[in-house]
Amino acid sequence: MPSNANLENALGPEFHGSKPSNQSAETDWSAYATAYDLLSLHNPEYRALLQEFESFLSTIETPQVIYDIGGGTGSYTEIAAGAFPGSEIHLVEPDATMLRTARAKLSRYSKVHFHAAALQEFKAPGKADLIVCVHALYTMPNQRERLDDLRRMVRPGGHLFLIDLGRYMDVSDWRRYLFAELKREHGLIGALKVFWQGRQVAKQNKAILKSQQSGAYWTFTGPELAAAVTDAGFEILKQQPVYRGYSDLLVCRA
Numbered sequence: 560m561p562s563n564a565n566l567e568n569a570l571g572p573e574f575h576g577s578k579p580s581n582q583s584a585e586t587d588w589s590a591y592a593t594a595y596d597l598l599s600l601h602n603p604e605y606r607a608l609l610q611e612f613e614s615f616l617s618t619i620e621t622p623q624v625i626y627d628i629g630g631g632t633g634s635y636t637e638i639a640a641g642a643f644p645g646s647e648i649h650l651v652e653p654d655a656t657m658l659r660t661a662r663a664k665l666s667r668y669s670k671v672h673f674h675a676a677a678l679q680e681f682k683a684p685g686k687a688d689l690i691v692c693v694h695a696l697y698t699m700p701n702q703r704e705r706l707d708d709l710r711r712m713v714r715p716g717g718h719l720f721l722i723d724l725g726r727y728m729d730v731s732d733w734r735r736y737l738f739a740e741l742k743r744e745h746g747l748i749g750a751l752k753v754f755w756q757g758r759q760v761a762k763q764n765k766a767i768l769k770s771q772q773s774g775a776y777w778t779f780t781g782p783e784l785a786a787a788v789t790d791a792g793f794e795i796l797k798q799q800p801v802y803r804g805y806s807d808l809l810v811c812r813a
C-alpha cells in the first residue's frame with residue numbers, strides 16, 4: 560500500500576495533485592517493454608486489473624470500434640480481441656519497443672491495428688464505442704486536454720474504461736509485497752530469479768516515482784481524477800481504488 564504520508568496525500572482534502580510542469584519524464588518505456596509482461600505473469604495486482612477489465616467487457620454490448628490508448632505490450636487489447644473477435648481494435652502506442660512487442664503478441668488477431676503515435680498526435684479513424692486507457696494518462700502532457708481528446712474520440716453513449724496511477728510509486732513497498740507473493744508461490748530461489756529478470760521493472764518504476772516527484776507526471780486523489788473526468792464530459796458509472804490503493808479505476812459513459 561502507499562505509505563501513510565502518501566495515503567494522507569491520496570485521501571486528504573488538502574492535497575491537490577501535481578501542478579503542470581515543464582520537467583521532462585525519466586521513464587525509458589523501451590527498456591520497460593523488455594520486462595513489462597513479467598507483470599501479467601507475476602504481479603497478482605496487475606492480473607486483478609486485467610480481470611476487472613474482462614468482467615467489465617462482459618457487461619457491455621459488442622463494441623464495433625475500440626481504442627486502446629497507451630496500449631503498451633497489448634495486454635488489454637488481447638483481452639478485448641478475445642472477448643469481441645469481430646470488433647475493430649486500434650492500439651495506440653508511441654514507444655517502438657512496446658509496439659513491437661504488442662504486434663508480435665497479437666499477430667493472430669487480424670482485426671487489431673497498430674498505431675505508432677502518442678494520443679495528442681493520433682488521428683482517430685472514427686468514433687469509438689469503447690476507449691481503454693490504463694496507466695497511461697498520468698504519463699501524458701496536459702492530462703486534462705488529453706481527457707478532452709478521449710471524449711471527442713468516443714461516440715455519445717460509448718464507454719471509457721480508465722485506470723490511472725495517482726499516488727507516488729513507492730518502490731520499496733512494491734518490492735516487499737511482490738517478494739512475499741513470489742516467495743509464497745515459487746520459493747526463495749524462484750522469487751530471487753523473478754526479481755533478477757524483472758530488475759528493469761524496478762528501475763523504471765523508480766524513474767516513474769522521480770517523474771511524479773518532479774511534477775512531470777500527474778498525481779491526484781480519486782476525487783480529483785473524478786472531477787477531471789466529469790469536466791471532460793464523461794458520466795462516471797463506477798469508481799474504485801485499485802492496485803493496492805495506488806490507482807483508480809473508472810468506468811465512464813460519454
Ligand SMILES: C[S@@+](CC[C@H](N)C(=O)[O-])C[C@H]1O[C@@H](n2cnc3c(N)ncnc32)[C@H](O)[C@@H]1O
Pocket residue numbers: 588628629630631632633634635651652653654657676677678679692693694695698699700
Ligand atoms: C505503464 S504503461 C501501460 C501500458 C498498458 N496500458 C498496460 O497497462 O499494460 C504506459 C504506456 O503509456 C505510453 N505513453 C506514454 N506517453 C503517451 C502518450 N502521450 N500517448 C499515448 N501513450 C503514451 C507509454 O509508452 C507506455 O507504453
